[in-house]
Amino acid sequence: MGSRSRCAEGAVKAGRGYPTQPAPAGGYSSWVRDTSVGVYVHVPFCERVCPYCDFPVVAARRLEPEREEQYVDALLSELERRRADFGGLHLESVYLGGGTPALLQVESVSKLVAAVRAAFTGRPAEVTLEVNPSTVERERLPGFRAAGVDRLSIGIQSFDDAVLKRLGRAHRADAGRATLAAARGAGFDNVSLDLIVAVPDQSQAQVEADLAETLRFGPEHVSAYALTVEPGTPYARGVEHGVLRLPSEEVGVRMLETLPRRLAGAGLEPYEISSYARPGFESQHNRRYWERTPVLGLGMGAWSIEPRSPGAPHGARRRNLRSLAAYLERAAAGGEAREGETEILEPATARGEAAFLALRTRRGLDAARFAEEFGAPPRRFFAAAIARAAGAGLLEEGPGGDLRLTARGRLVSDSVFEAFVEASGRPSD
Ligand code: SF4
Known part of the structure; x- marks a missing residue:
């Protein structure tokens, strides 16, 4: 089934994996x-x-x-x-x-x-x-x-x-x-x-x-x-x-x-x-x-999405320490609360995430906008995943290559997302 149960609405708050998910008015x-x-x-x-x-x-x-x-x-x-x-x-x-x-x-x-x-x-x-x-x-x-x-x-x-x-x-x-x-x-x-x-x-x-x-x-x-x-x-x-x-x-x-x-x-x-x-x-x-825009996450286990920079054109993310004692200790010492290293997103990872995050939304994945960031439209990277999901009636592809989940696709979205993430690094030709 499609989504994960949570305490309250906060998209990806802390600790449980990174934000898994679409497109602003500006694209x-x-x-x-x-x-x-x-x-x-x-x-x-x-x-x-x-x-x-x-x-x-x-x-x-x-x-x-x-x-x-x-x-x-x-x-x-x-x-x-x-x-x-x-x-x-x-x-x-x-x-x-x-x-x-x-x-x-x-x-x-x-x-x-x-x-x-x-x-x-x-x-x-x-x-x-x-x-x-x-x-x-x-x-x-x-x-x-x-x-x-x-x-x-x-x-x-x-x-x-x-x-x-x-x-x-x-x-x-x-x-x-x-x-x-x-x-x-x-x-x-x-x-x-x-x-x-x-x-x-x-x-x-x-x-x-x-x-x-x-x-x-x-x-x-x-x-x-x-x-x-x-x-x-x-x-x-x-x-x-x-x-x-x-x-x-x-x-x-x-x-x-x-x-x-x-x-x-x-x-x-x-x-x-x-x-x-x-x-x-x-x-x-x-x-x-869903739009992969900057979020400063404060507190134990919180994720941050760092602003884009020349060294991280597709963004970067980091997570804070997940132990309360360790978080407090680090704060008291005036040190960084980060756990491990900041992850700079590789283009392949960013493509997969951009795709499935956009597909979570009603608007779906805008092919032209995707191409603006990644140099080619979604079909260039996800042809097999698109064919499989469309064939199963889970995904619709518009004439310009825009992609949206169907009503049935929204109910079993995880299976579609997995296919996109698996295919994210491999151009289709
Ligand atoms: S965050 Fe607290 S209230 Fe919400 S599900 Fe977890 S334990 Fe329950």
Whole structure:
């Protein structure tokens, strides 16, 4: 099935592989010349660790003030060290993800948002905060709004207690409803809600009920994923030992098919495989990953997409240390939080990524723009993958070589993407 399940919407937040994903109004050339930056701030603490989660997270039933202060100080010093690497770029988006960043006190969030804004020129188009449905976070929503947060991404996942329990989530459906009401009460008019489908024992009727309640609330944005079992998680062990039974591929696909039908029918347009928005409410921050434009990732395990340069014409990326202790230690010593070396993208890697990231979006892969960056249109590099996917009814090729997934292709997108990545280095003739 198509997408990966996540805690909340942040495209590629930290730790789990690099952004895997399309095209700005200005096209590929504007990717190369992009003069803006998005800042992602990773806050790893969670009330408890969900059994399917493989993000870099740390269980913290209570986040002690000293621990919070130490982490926020580390983030601020990292920002100070790294801002020059993104010098001259104007700030387009700020995203506080995790983990559960809304476990931070309002003062900490306020300090972080103010510091990021002061570090760059420009006024961000959106400042998003991920929130889980807990009482403590709910009570802080008015404070977060006053601190400059203007968009919430709420980890609802389901409105069904049995599904939430099966997911091992800390919250129950009523807490989700209370958080949504509190978000509107606090003045948030840009709310994204996360849903997970294809959960063990979940029925089609439960998915329909979750969608109906989602639409009654009327969010501006929805991120909806099929549950993915990541190796090494308690969920993976449960499946291995037969304790958890995932829905069959057929049932999972049927659930995924329901999403665009119900959401688009209510005005939430699918603009990316897992993302639905009312016009004008598409996530600006996630768009950056799909477009391969600069992102400064701060915090334990966070990824950065470095600005392009003559030495890295197709971009470069780096990831921070994934151990909290190591990250804090490095920050205290005033050192680099990077884990390993910065990876400069080879043309072949960049081609594969550009292709499949673009294919994630409704707009698809624009052949002329691809050629502008890579010297030849997609067919030059991906002829076999295109033929196979088109032959299977998963991909459409326009007269000018533009490529888009079909409705069926969107449901089994991973198989198409794999073929593109495998073929990325080899010209077809
Ligand atoms: S709340 Fe989200 S980030 Fe935290 S453990 Fe659960 S899935 Fe992972």
